[in-house]
Amino acid sequence: MNNEDILLRIGSGLRQLFGGVLPSPDAVDIAMYFVALVACVALIFTNAVILILAERKVAGFMQSRYGPNRLGPYGMFQTVADVIKLLTKEDYRPHGVDKWVWAMAPVILFVPPVMVYAIIPFGKEAVPVDLNIGIFYFIAISSVATIAFLMAGWGSNNKYSLIGGMRAVAQMVSYEIPLVFSILGVVMLTGSLQTSVIVEKQAGVWFILLQPVAFIIYLIAAAAETNRMPFDIVEGESEIIAGPFTEYSGMRWAIFFLAEYASLFAVSAIATTLFLGGWHGPAFLPGWIWFMGKTYVMIFLFMWVRWTFPRLRVDQLMSFCWKFLIPVSLANILVTGISIFAYRAIGG
Amino acid sequence: MYGKGLLIGLGITLREFFRKKATEKYPEVRPKLSERFRGGKLALDPDKCIACSLCALSCPNSSIRIVTTKDEAGKRKLAEYEHDTGACMYCNLCIESCPQKCIQWDKKFDFAGYSRKHLVSDCIAAARLKKTGDVSQEGTKNEQ
Numbered sequence: 001m002n003n004e005d006i007l008l009r010i011g012s013g014l015r016q017l018f019g020g021v022l023p024s025p026d027a028v029d030i031a032m033y034f035v036a037l038v039a040c041v042a043l044i045f046t047n048a049v050i051l052i053l054a055e056r057k058v059a060g061f062m063q064s065r066y067g068p069n070r071l072g073p074y075g076m077f078q079t080v081a082d083v084i085k086l087l088t089k090e091d092y093r094p095h096g097v098d099k100w101v102w103a104m105a106p107v108i109l110f111v112p113p114v115m116v117y118a119i120i121p122f123g124k125e126a127v128p129v130d131l132n133i134g135i136f137y138f139i140a141i142s143s144v145a146t147i148a149f150l151m152a153g154w155g156s157n158n159k160y161s162l163i164g165g166m167r168a169v170a171q172m173v174s175y176e177i178p179l180v181f182s183i184l185g186v187v188m189l190t191g192s193l194q195t196s197v198i199v200e201k202q203a204g205v206w207f208i209l210l211q212p213v214a215f216i217i218y219l220i221a222a223a224a225e226t227n228r229m230p231f232d233i234v235e236g237e238s239e240i241i242a243g244p245f246t247e248y249s250g251m252r253w254a255i256f257f258l259a260e261y262a263s264l265f266a267v268s269a270i271a272t273t274l275f276l277g278g279w280h281g282p283a284f285l286p287g288w289i290w291f292m293g294k295t296y297v298m299i300f301l302f303m304w305v306r307w308t309f310p311r312l313r314v315d316q317l318m319s320f321c322w323k324f325l326i327p328v329s330l331a332n333i334l335v336t337g338i339s340i341f342a343y344r345a346i347g348g
Numbered sequence: 349m350y351g352k353g354l355l356i357g358l359g360i361t362l363r364e365f366f367r368k369k370a371t372e373k374y375p376e377v378r379p380k381l382s383e384r385f386r387g388g389k390l391a392l393d394p395d396k397c398i399a400c401s402l403c404a405l406s407c408p409n410s411s412i413r414i415v416t417t418k419d420e421a422g423k424r425k426l427a428e429y430e431h432d433t434g435a436c437m438y439c440n441l442c443i444e445s446c447p448q449k450c451i452q453w454d455k456k457f458d459f460a461g462y463s464r465k466h467l468v469s470d471c472i473a474a475a476r477l478k479k480t481g482d483v484s485q486e487g488t489k490n491e492q
Contacts, residue, residue, distance in 0.1 A: 062361045064370040308361040309354065 007126040007288055036128035040117040048261040049079045051299065055261075058303040089250035094156070097247060101155030106248065106255035109148030113262035115141045120269045121195045123279045123288035134195040135187060138270055139180055142225060145263065146172045149227075149234065152244035152256075164243020167314060168234040171224055174321045175231075179221035181329035185214040185336045186274045199278030206277040213332045215275045217325055222267040223302060224321070226260065230309035233317060268298035386438040387457040390431040391478075392471035396450035399426040403442035403451060411435035412442060426472065433459070434467035 014035060018028045053068065053076065060067025068075030093102070119134035121127045131137050146169050153165015187193060189210060190201045198207075208215045224231040235243035245256050272278060272294040279287030281294075312320070372379055381387075390412070404412040415428035443451055451471075461467060 058365070061365045061369070064364055064367065066369050066371055066373060069373060304358065304361060304365075308357045 006286060007123045011126070033129065036118070040128060041114060044114060044117065044258070044262045044265070047265050048258045049083070051261045051264065052079045052257065055303055058300070059307050062307045083254065086250055086254040091251070092249050094247050096157040098155040098157065101151050102247070105148050105152035105155060105244070106252050106259070108151065109145055110255055110259040110262065112141045112144045113259055113266045116266040119195050120266070121199050121273055121278055122291055123286065125196070126288060127196050130194065130196050133193045135183055135193045135198070139176070139183070142263070143176055149244050152248070156244065156247035158247055160240040161244050161246050164234050164240050164246070168227065168244065171227070171231065171234065171317060174318060175221045175224035178217050178321060178325040178329045179225060181326070181333060182214040182217040182221060183274060185211045185332055188333070188336050188340060195273050199273055199280065202277040203280055206275065208275040211275065211332070211336070213328065217329050217332070218271060218275065219301070220325060222271065223305060224317070226263045226267055228264070228302060229306035230312050231317060232311060233314055236311055264299060264302060265295065268295045268302065271298050381455050385455055386440050386453055388454045389433055389456065389459065389469040389474065390442070390451045390471055391454040392429055392475050393450040394426055394429070394472050394475050396448045397426050398448055399424045400447065402445045402447065406441045406445040408439060408441065409435045409437055429471040430468055431471055432468045434464050
């Protein structure tokens with residue numbers, strides 16, 4: 001049995017099912033997109049539950065602790081209990097907040113990661129929406145998250161929130177540049193922005209071998225983009241309480257968390273797509289398992305870094321980006337271009 | 349080399365990740381207490397005790413209360429022996445002063461109660477319970 005296309009088989013089965021019920025092929029397409037959306041949102045929610053537990057476990061293990069271990073085997077139901085607790089908390093709105101801006105911020109922050117899932121190639125031909133400008137779309141969408149941070153910071157009517165929001169803008173706008181430049185190296189090699197094509201071209205050699213510098217730059221910039229340690233000056237507890245999240249509680253606060261883990265998975269999945277060969281792997285396992293496995297390895301890498309390094313200062317963060325990462329990423333593009341040119345000149 | 353410290357740091361955390369954990373899963377796994385651990389209540393051996401009251405006298409906080417009587421032969425005998433753990437500061441002076449070595453720590457440190465009365469332990473009754481084999485009253489390994 002070729003277990004490679006379980007996702008495809010489910011897809012074609014659903015297509016046939018809808019084809020029997022719905023009147024036109026367009027309606028079937030729309031229904032399929034809806035199914036993909038629901039699947040992505042379900043993935044995000046289950047993933048957040050798993051990743052929050054994983055993060056706490058990794059944190060514990062790296063600090064010579066066990067981490068959560070009270071509820072269920074290995075503390076498996078800890079996150080579930082936390083979610084129930086957060087859901088039952090009072091929906092408290094502090095005085096003086098900008099009502100709509102404040103209330104909309106967590107929702108808007110949650111939207112970009114969900115949209116990014118549309119272009120993630122989970123398996124061969126298993127991309128929710130296979131855009132021909134997929135990577136460009138990812139870059140464009142992930143920038144939108146900046147606005148949500150600023151909204152939360154501004155709407156909270158709290159000086160720490162505002163400082164945090166401003167830091168978020170400065171950090172995310174700056175680190176977008178090395179992120180894009182590091183992706184550009186891969187795009188130059190493939191000549192395509194389509195995620196499925198990029199993975200297809202890595203059948204022989206993964207791009208982490210051809211673009212190691214770009215991979216490291218991507219890692220650093222992605223950690224900064226998702227506001228994770230050591231770049232979490234946005235919510236540096238010792239300086240500005242929790243930054244833009246200070247005035248939120250209960251489920252609104254949980255949505256911020258959900259968005260953080262959704263975007264963590266998204267950037268890890270994009271890293272897998274761009275550098276780690278996507279769904280490619282030895283044939284004894286189906287492609288989507290390889291993809292998820294590599295993505296979780298990437299997530300572990302992010303957690304590992306988070307629980308190892310201390311927080312950077314704001315000025316260090318900025319000078320590291322502008323004085324180090326951007327020149328290096330530009331040099332990487334130059335070297336890549338020259339190499340491609342030389343390769344063509346020699347090999348034809 | 350630039351960034352060498354970062355790699356060393358990552359190595360340390362990864363080693364820590366796979367190493368045996370320093371913390372214990374406490375109520376299920378009981379901690380291994382050292383030989384000289386001081387804690388819990390006083391475990392008295394009433395048969396060995398000569399009711400000399402040296403332990404009560406040596407206690408800086410007067411946390412030991414002894415009542416003695418005399419038997420038919422006129423010999424001093426232990427009637428009551430109470431250890432108020434709420435007043436005890438676990439200085440070990442009572443144990444060191446005992447000429448018969450008949451008191452020691454029972455090392456059962458988890459005996460929280462709802463009032464101060466619960467902190468006072470009747471050592472003779474505890475010793476009797478221990479002798480009859482019924483140890484379930486005190487905090488034991490099987491209590492959880």
